């Protein structure tokens with residue numbers, strides 16, 4: 440494949456923006472080489488500026504569950520734009536998107552719209568600390584919650600470790616109150632709450648992790664977290680920025696039957712435009728300004744274009760219920776990838792929940808960051824480029840999830856499996 444125009448564009452981009460990108464995840468750092476520049480997208484396909492066509496399994500890292508250029512979403516954004524891009528004043532569309540979210544996610548009684556997943560998790564953590572009057576936050580190695588100082592904390596070992604900053608600029612003070620545990624480790628949860636329970640404001644967790652590759656939380660682990668937080672008066676925050684409306688219309692919590700106290704959302708609820716949200720128990724959310732005293736604000740929060748795209752996306756998901764079909768397609772893809780590995784004698788596993796999944800090059804199942812980080816990264820990088828050359832656009836890191844959309848077809852899945860068999 441010819442990537443000449445992308446190469447030139449990337450050379451220029453690196454003179455303009457740090458690393459040539461506006462988010463490190465898209466810089467191809469995990470696979471080497473240079474990113475391709477996308478010109479346009481349609482349905483399940485991306486087209487780069489050199490005219491190459493790809494089957495897209497990134498979907499903008501999750502939002503594009505309806506595929507690119509869904510006519511209902513385009514029409515909604517177009518109509519909203521003609522009425523005005525932004526007012527900085529309340530609109531009926533914010534009521535409508537809030538109602539859709541509250542109807543879909545049982546644990547959410549009140550919701551606040553923001554502009555990104557990071558804003559959602561940052562605000563949820565501040566609210567938990569404001570509501571409980573406690574400092575400590577529990578998070579899990581391999582879970583990513585956006586670039587919030589207190590959550591950019593190095594992955595600890597299985598025992599609770601007082602977090603160490605994971606990035607220059609994050610101070611010891613910002614990380615000091617963050618406890619990092621091993622994911623899916625029930626004993627670690629029980630030990631840390633026994634030791635620190637009275638000073639823990641909240642535990643924040645991806646109920647199905649997308650950010651160490653796709654690793655579902657065990658029911659035992661998630662229930663242990665629910666019980667431990669309830670027992671000591673801490674809040675449970677489900678970070679469903681990726682899983683919300685992805686793994687089910689009601690998110691991962693509707694699959695496991697656990698009600699967190701707060702939930703963070705993003706990605707799909709904006710239909711590709713910038714929207715995040717945090718919501719949950721009314722008695723907790725009513726502590727947020729101006730109902731309460733916990734400060735949080737945003738110029739473009741709930742803006743007309745993003746809410747229009749979100750409303751169109753969620754109403755389409757609610758009214759068409761594509762989840763059984765997405766499950767069928769995704770199961771077919773997962774089985775096909777595993778079969779391709781077996782035929783080629785390549786040890787691999789698939790972590791999957793609904794239409795989000797990851798192919799791990801490993802000879803054992805992946806349940807936590809220690810296991811995920813031990814996977815064969817070099818083999819992944821080779822696989823990534825072989826697939827790209829065959830017109831299949833995968834996440835450019837072994838620690839991300841790939842996504843199937845309603846625009847993918849059975850033929851697309853079979854073509855992907857055939858390409859994988861040649862690419863491992």
Ligand code: KE4
Pocket residue numbers: 462463464465500555556557558560583584585586645649650678679680681705706715839840
């Ligand atoms: P944003 O601030 O990127 O909208 O959301 C942060 C976030 C929070 N919580 C979870 C579970 C997330 O997955 C994310 C963002 N996900 C990454 C991809 N794994 C976004 C890609 C990127 O950073 O460019």
